[in-house]
Amino acid sequence: MAYTVVAHYRCAPADETVVRAALQKMREQTRTEPANEAYEVHAVVDEPGGFLLYERYTGRAGFEAHKAAEHFQELIVTMVWPLLTDRSVTFAESV
Template identity: 35%
Template sequence: MAFVCNAIWTVKPGSEEIVREALESLSPATRTEPGNIYYQSYVDPEVPNVFRIFEVYKDADAFAAHGQYDHFKEHALGKAIPELETRVRELYETLDY
């Protein structure tokens, strides 16, 4: 079974560009992680302060490792997350049938 995270980041007013730039660096770096299967950030143009990130990892350990990489610490923890009003993470496991 794969491990899935659906993250929803609601950004403080005026910080949208900071978060967008952080995701521009974080997304491609995350895709190089050995346990990452899929990582895609997206935004509704009608609601530009809410970013969503759909993440799939080979297992929960790979997801946990994601938070330990330098690119996550720099771009997510160091730049994007301080600019958020709320951060929601919905966690799932895939069904292999």
């Protein structure tokens, strides 16, 4: 059963370049994870500093492994999250 994550990240426009670069690196690293089926990063139109992430894994365990990965801790927890002004995440399973 596929496990999907949709995240909305918002940062100050001044931090957009740093967040964008970190998310692009994250995409490269995540796509090499065995359980990852998709990892897409989008800049939100007409919202400076807005990003939409679409992630899909083979199951919840794959997503948990993703969160435990060194690159997640380095790029997301340490670099991106401290720069965010807002973050919302939706989790879904295929039916």
